[in-house]
Amino acid sequence: MIRRSVARLAVACAAVVALLVAGQTAAYAAPTNDDFSAATTVGSTPFTTTIDTTGATTDPTDPTGCANRGSVWFSFTPAVDGRVEAHTYGSDYYSVLSAWTGEQGSLTQVACNDDNGSQRSRIRFAVTAGTTYHLLVGTGGFGDTTGGSLRFSLDQAVAPANDDFADAITVGALPYANTQNYAGATREGGESSFYVSSAYTAWYAYTPTTTGSITARTNPGYAGIAAYTGSSLTALSLVGYTPLYDYDPLTFVAQAGRTYLFQVGSDGSAAHTFQLDVAADPTVDFYHYPSEPSSYDQVSLGSSAYDPAGAGFASFAWDFGDGTTSTEPYPVHRFPGDGDWTVRHSVRTLDGRTASVSHVVSVRTHDVAVVKLNVPSTARVGQTIGVVVQVRNTRYDENVRVDLERSTPTGFVPAGSSTRPVPATDSGKTTRFVIDYTVTAADLAVGKVSFRAVAELLDARDAVPYDNELRSAPVKVA
Structure with missing residues (x-):
């Protein structure tokens, strides 16, 4: 009886196992391309x-x-x-x-x-x-x-038509533009990746009829470009290059009758338009500081040169119009005297293109001086006194404001001002400014009051400002 029960149990278990295996096999059937x-x-x-x-x-x-x-x-x-x-x-x-x-x-x-x-x-x-x-x-x-x-x-x-060196597209007349999709471009066996580190490259060939500077670039502008001479992929001589992601054009002097091979490399994510044209001329300007210099100033000059072809600049030249020159991009120069000096600035790019500009730098030395400050020796509270300021000017007619300050225990404070024209003279004459001041009880508390006069040019910069102020002797207050 026991043996029969055990046998039945064994058969039942085997059936369950078979069902489970069958169910698992059905649920996890291998896909048709498993092998x-x-x-x-x-x-x-x-x-x-x-x-x-x-x-x-x-x-x-x-x-x-x-x-x-x-x-x-x-x-x-x-x-x-x-x-x-x-x-x-x-x-x-x-x-x-x-x-x-x-x-x-x-x-x-x-x-x-x-x-x-x-x-x-x-x-x-x-x-x-x-x-x-x-x-x-x-x-x-x-x-x-x-x-x-x-x-x-x-x-x-699909690879572009000019994917291989042997299939380089011939560039005709300039300006030239050609668009290729680089998603399918490849780098063929033996093709250099040293200058254009890209696996997505295409080729162009150009033979100029005249000698001159040319510029190659792409749009978008991040593609790498290398230019070579030579007749086979394994025997190329580098002319110049701009790496991938540098966003720089490639400019060089192309010789008439010589064939140049351009390797263009992308990241494979977009189409690029290869552009070739005669290199544009550079532009140049310059600035100087101070903008209204005097003959005492060391004038700083700076070049504002720009090369749209991206070659960069090899040299800078300055002619200051006074017999002196410089080759620095940012020279400092002192002009020998007042006058209108024609300054000429020239630049030359690495491939030999030039540009120049001339501007007149007007040098004017404006200078006035406070030479005398007259006050009475004594005064009383409530008395109005006339403070006389004498200003000398030997250069140019000027408009001058004189500010008068009075002394206090903590320093000088404003006390009045006067503005008037001051003509230039070489005879030693001066222009008088008279500024009235009424003595106060605060002055009596101190027992005296002093004055400081400061002259300021209204329409120009004073070249020698240290002699523009003067202090008076103390006025005794009773």
């Missing part, structure tokens, strides 16, 4: 598909250079050269994406990415027409081996 040999073929681009990879397995022949747990496979054979972008954006699990060439069990890795700013992956790589690329999507992370909903996308950007 390398059953890879989903990408026929045309753009391509997108969504599959359940929960039941995906790992084959012993799957490559180990990038994640291969729970792997599924896709294959793509491009019809033309270009670049491919594949990604798993939109998937709901940690996916790892890689690309390979070769045969099962003997694959060579082309690209691998396990975290493009999230748990989704993206790879970009150059492709050659007729070569089959095998793309593997595996499960990343730790312990997450169940996969999930995979959204796999692949698109190909």
